[in-house]
Amino acid sequence: MSQRDASLVRQHNWxxxxxxxxxxxxxxxxxxxxxxxxxxxxTWQFKRVGPLGLFYCVCIVVAIGCGPAxxxxxxxxxxxxxxxALSRAIINFRPAPGNQSNSAGAGLEDGEFKIAANQGLLPGxxxxxxxxxxxxxxxxxxxxxxxxPETLMIxxxxxxxxxxTVSEEGENRFDFxxxxxxxxx
Numbered sequence: 001m002s003q004r005d006a007s008l009v010r011q012h013n014w015x016x017x018x019x020x021x022x023x024x025x026x027x028x029x030x031x032x033x034x035x036x037x038x039x040x041x042x043t044w045q046f047k048r049v050g051p052l053g054l055f056y057c058v059c060i061v062v063a064i065g066c067g068p069a070x071x072x073x074x075x076x077x078x079x080x081x082x083x084x085a086l087s088r089a090i091i092n093f094r095p096a097p098g099n100q101s102n103s104a105g106a107g108l109e110d111g112e113f114k115i116a117a118n119q120g121l122l123p124g125x126x127x128x129x130x131x132x133x134x135x136x137x138x139x140x141x142x143x144x145x146x147x148x149p150e151t152l153m154i155x156x157x158x159x160x161x162x163x164x165t166v167s168e169e170g171e172n173r174f175d176f177x178x179x180x181x182x183x184x185x
Contacts, residue, residue, distance in 0.1 A: 072120040073166050075104070077174035078111050079130060081154065085111025086178070088151075089132035093164060096125035108132075121166045128162035130176065155181040 075093065079086045091113050092105035101122040106113040115121070132154040140150045156178040164174045 070118075071122055071168065072117050073123065073168065073172050074117040074120050075113075075115040075164075075166065075172045075174065077113055077176065079108055079113065079176045079178065080111055081132065081156070081178045082180055083177075086130075086132055087111065088134065089130060092129045092131075093121055093126040093166075094129060096127055096163070099124040099126070101126075121172075123166050123168045126164045126166065128164050128174070128176065130156070130159075130162065130178070132156075157181050 077091075079089065079091065086108055087110060089108040090105055091108060092103060093115075094103045095101045101124050103126075104115050104119055104121050106115050133151040134154055136150045136152055138150045139147050142148045157180075158176075158178055159181075162176060164172075166172050
């Protein structure tokens with residue numbers, strides 16, 4: 001027997017063991033079968049479940065699928081640094097204390113960001129964190145990528161005070177005007 005054949009037999013035996021275990025768990029619903037009987041597919045016996053059981057199954061599926069509508073909101077906006085559109089940056093909205101919500105973020109492209117509603121934020125207060133990077137003009141050696149431009153994180157004066165309130169009504173657009181922190185002399 002080749003290695004490939006042996007592998008297929010092992011895989012088939014594992015699948016059959018799982019299959020037989022499932023059959024044992026669902027004996028009232030499935031016809032009894034296993035490897036020894038050489039029956040590969042279960043035979044569903046709906047008469048054991050009955051129309052009332054089928055009705056209950058449908059009701060459970062409908063109840064699970066009919067939950068409350070998602071209240072997430074799309075969020076857009078812009079970020080400028082010293083009056084110029086900020087690129088090479090990310091923005092993240094984190095729930096403020098007391099807000100039991102999700103966080104969301106996006107990359108900035110030409111100073112603009114957009115978070116779609118399906119990935120958006122629930123109404124409430126958020127702390128906004130913006131991280132931006134700039135090239136220093138020097139090249140460094142990265143162990144994984146080789147020679148790459150060196151980048152440093154940009155510090156802002158407004159770093160600790162950025163906040164946003166997302167609402168259910170109206171457009172959730174936030175524009176942030178940042179000022180670079182000047183190095184101490």
